Amino acid sequence: MKINGNAIRPGMVIEHQGSLWRAIKTNHTQPGKGGAYLQVELKDIRTGTKLNERFRAAETVERAHLEQKDHQFLFADGDMLTFMDTETYDQITLGADMVGEDQVPFLQDGMTVKIESHEGSPIGVQLPDTVTLEVTEADAVVKGQTASSSYKPAVLENGVRCLVPPHIEAGTRIVINTADGSYVERAKD
Secondary structure: OEEEHHHOOOOOEEEEOOEEEEEEEEEEEOOOOOOOEEEEEEEEOOOOOEEEEEEEOOOEEEEOOOEEEEEEEEEEEOOEEEEEEOOOOOEEEEEHHHOOOOOHHHOOOOOEEEEEEEOOEEEEEEOOOEEEEEEEEEOOOOOOHHHOOOOEEEEEOOOOEEEEOOOOOOOOEEEEEOOOOOEEEEOOO
């Protein structure tokens, strides 16, 4: 599917220079002289190499057609992750690099994820937007610091460190954004 060069958004997969590239960052730039363009940081899905490219609004780019299928996370064996198709019960084993180093700690047993495929071969794993985790360690609140909106460091059950509001204590279950590991809210369960 053809799209305009200025319609590229982070996370989109495009076909460019004979390869599949995922847009990591985009930045609209309007120089004083000449036309506006979109500066895009691309990452090759197969090799992991990065490329900075400029696209003008008049240019067209081929957006890759990806199939997305629900899979259930079963277990991790070293750097290999095993998933099961929720419809056919077929198992597939992928490398941890398919998920991303920063996303792997958020995988939980039985979690439903979307595996993206291009022409039958898997190219990426999408986690849910949020996960619920328990706080194992939280610093004590400093008296008088609660007047301003301050956050304190905490360690979650999966070992990830994040900043939480002062009222969160060890043992509290909280909702975390999987994209950047930030605190969303206290869990309602």
